[in-house]
Amino acid sequence: MNPNIPQTDRKRVVIVGAGFGGLKLARNLSSRKEFQVVLINKQNYHEFQPLYYQVATAGLEANSILFPLRAVFGNCKNVHIRVTNVTGVRTADKAIDTELGPITYDYLVMATGADTNFFNQQNIIEKALPMKSVSEAIALRNRMLQNFEDALSVETLDEREGLMDVVVVGGGPTGVELCGTLAEMRKTVLPKDYPELDFKMMDIYLIESGAELLGPMSVQSQEHSLKYLQGLGVNVRLNTRVKDFDGRIVTMNDGSTLRTNNLIWAAGVKANPLAGLPAEVIGRGGRVSVNRYSQVLGFTDVFAIGDVAMMAEEKWPNGHPQIAQPAIQQGKHLAKNFIHWIHNEQPKEFTYRDLGTMATIGRGLAVVDLPFLKFQGFFAWLTWLFVHLMSIVGVKNRLSIFLNWMANYVTYSNSLRLIIRPKLPKGDVTAMKEKLSDQLEVSKT
Ligand SMILES: Cc1cc2nc3c(=O)[nH]c(=O)nc-3n(C[C@H](O)[C@H](O)[C@H](O)COP(=O)(O)OP(=O)(O)OC[C@H]3O[C@@H](n4cnc5c(N)ncnc54)[C@H](O)[C@@H]3O)c2cc1C
Numbered sequence: 001m002n003p004n005i006p007q008t009d010r011k012r013v014v015i016v017g018a019g020f021g022g023l024k025l026a027r028n029l030s031s032r033k034e035f036q037v038v039l040i041n042k043q044n045y046h047e048f049q050p051l052y053y054q055v056a057t058a059g060l061e062a063n064s065i066l067f068p069l070r071a072v073f074g075n076c077k078n079v080h081i082r083v084t085n086v087t088g089v090r091t092a093d094k095a096i097d098t099e100l101g102p103i104t105y106d107y108l109v110m111a112t113g114a115d116t117n118f119f120n121q122q123n124i125i126e127k128a129l130p131m132k133s134v135s136e137a138i139a140l141r142n143r144m145l146q147n148f149e150d151a152l153s154v155e156t157l158d159e160r161e162g163l164m165d166v167v168v169v170g171g172g173p174t175g176v177e178l179c180g181t182l183a184e185m186r187k188t189v190l191p192k193d194y195p196e197l198d199f200k201m202m203d204i205y206l207i208e209s210g211a212e213l214l215g216p217m218s219v220q221s222q223e224h225s226l227k228y229l230q231g232l233g234v235n236v237r238l239n240t241r242v243k244d245f246d247g248r249i250v251t252m253n254d255g256s257t258l259r260t261n262n263l264i265w266a267a268g269v270k271a272n273p274l275a276g277l278p279a280e281v282i283g284r285g286g287r288v289s290v291n292r293y294s295q296v297l298g299f300t301d302v303f304a305i306g307d308v309a310m311m312a313e314e315k316w317p318n319g320h321p322q323i324a325q326p327a328i329q330q331g332k333h334l335a336k337n338f339i340h341w342i343h344n345e346q347p348k349e350f351t352y353r354d355l356g357t358m359a360t361i362g363r364g365l366a367v368v369d370l371p372f373l374k375f376q377g378f379f380a381w382l383t384w385l386f387v388h389l390m391s392i393v394g395v396k397n398r399l400s401i402f403l404n405w406m407a408n409y410v411t412y413s414n415s416l417r418l419i420i421r422p423k424l425p426k427g428d429v430t431a432m433k434e435k436l437s438d439q440l441e442v443s444k445t
Contacts, residue, residue: 003100005080010036011342014096014105016086016274018046018069020324021306022111023393024331030076034342037079038103040096044069044083047134048392050324053178054405055137057185058145062134064401067393086112088275091302096274107301109334110288114269114307114322117285127247128265131174143262152196158259164202165260167250169242170267171208172215173359176225178266179206180361183232188363204234205258207250209241209267214367216321217357221367224376228361242267269322271308283310287319292349294334305330313352320352324391329353360384 005012013029015022018041026039045066054060073079084098089110095102116130129143130136147163154160166182168175182204190199206213206229212222213229213236229236241253242263250258271286281289281297287310290296294303294311306327310319320326330350337347356370358380366381368374375383392398 001102005038008036011106012036013107014038014103015109015111016040017111017113019111019113021327021331024328025335026079028332028335030079039079040082040086042085052131052137053181056131056140057181058141062138064404067397072393086274090276110274110304110308111306112272112308114271117268117270124245127245128263130265161259162261166262167205167258167260168264168266169207171206171213174266175206176213176359179204179229179234183234184362206234206236207240207242208238211239214359218369218374220374221369224367225361228365232362273308293337293347294330305334325355326352358384
């Protein structure tokens with residue numbers, strides 16, 4: 001019971017999940033003497049999810065977007081970090097079960113985020129590549145690097161297409177940003193005129209079931225993102241749904257097919273509630289229904305914040321968007337309410353302040369929707385860069401990620417460059433080019 005967590009007379013707040021919401025809450029309670037904070041996470045680091053796509057395309061190293069939890073809290077003795085998987089909650093016992101043993105709580109906060117939603121499509125679950133954790137982003141990068149290596153040696157155009165072409169499903173910010181970076185990578189990072197492999201053969205497809213990209217954004221942003229992606233050579237297919245994927249062929253709802261081994265799934269998320277809650281509090285997309293104080297309906301000591309929570313406001317009848325800002329704001333607000341409760345003061349209802357949405361497309365372009373202003377292009381990209389840097393924990397981390405990013409930006413240095421084999425002697429080059437152009441001719445006929 002309570003793996004080495006000291007017993008004190010402070011109220012114990014157990015926070016499950018060190019994402020945007022859980023981390024904010026833990027930081028804001030860390031200096032309060034009234035509480036003992038227990039922060040539980042599956043990994044010993046916080047992951048900055050909005051930059052997964054940079055890791056997947058080898059623009060940033062994984063450690064640039066991972067922040068060790070114990071470094072975030074320094075010497076703070078009031079925060080007890082345990083790295084384990086929480087398997088369920090027993091509300092009657094005021095305890096959660098973890099792989100380290102049970103932990104009791106006075107207050108429990110679920111900040112467990114969301115997972116990829118494959119909508120129960122078994123073939124896609126087995127064969128598609130998700131990007132909902134840093135390990136999945138690294139797996140994606142490794143797959144792409146290996147594909148380029150393998151493409152050097154295959155005999156047929158069909159095999160080469162299968163290895164090099166990429167189909168991304170989902171025209172939300174993740175799909176749009178990933179396609180933009182893949183296209184930019186094809187244009188700037190991968191070697192031009194490389195004799196053994198023509199990177200122009202790499203086709204990138206973005207499949208979106210809706211009528212526009214970036215669904216919740218303004219029409220200007222939707223139109224600009226489409227224009228920017230098409231300008232970078234991404235094949236965007238709107239009003240199209242991926243129906244099946246057997247590891248080689250992607251089949252769409254209109255019967256058309258695409259040949260690729262690489263289907264990247266960015267088409268939705270489902271919330272990650274803890275097992276053991278009453279079924280009636282679990283709503284659409286697995287989100288846990290909470291009131292405006294983040295209390296799970298029917299409980300005064302169990303809370304949910306961020307992607308896992310469904311809090312309806314007049315302006316947001318179906319809950320807040322599953323993005324970083326609601327999670328951060330709810331974490332901050334709940335910390336204040338805990339202080340109100342413990343001092344027998346009136347807690348305050350949460351109101352989401354929509355600070356706007358943005359997405360970047362390649363190097364130097366973005367679309368930004370602020371509540372009173374919408375703009376696109378390079379200035380939007382600078383805004384996107386500034387906002388993302390400011391969301392990163394700690395000034396040192398911000399500086400380090402900025403320098404790392406800029407170094408890559410300016411020099412186009414990238415591990416993809418290093419991985420490509422050295423050039424062939426001249427004679428072989430001519431033979432290879434002839435072989436490639438023959439194959440291209442065949443494929444066109
Ligand atoms: C690829 C990608 C790009 C994105 N881009 C943007 C963007 O540009 N802007 C934006 O605002 N949002 C973006 N988002 C969404 C944003 O990252 C999420 O909305 C945000 O992370 C939600 O925060 P959270 O605190 O609710 O949960 P999360 O940040 O998901 O954190 C949940 C934490 O809980 C832990 N956990 C879960 N279950 C358990 C368990 N049983 N036991 C122990 N630990 C557990 C997880 O390991 C994780 O650390 C993006 C998301 C992805 C995947």
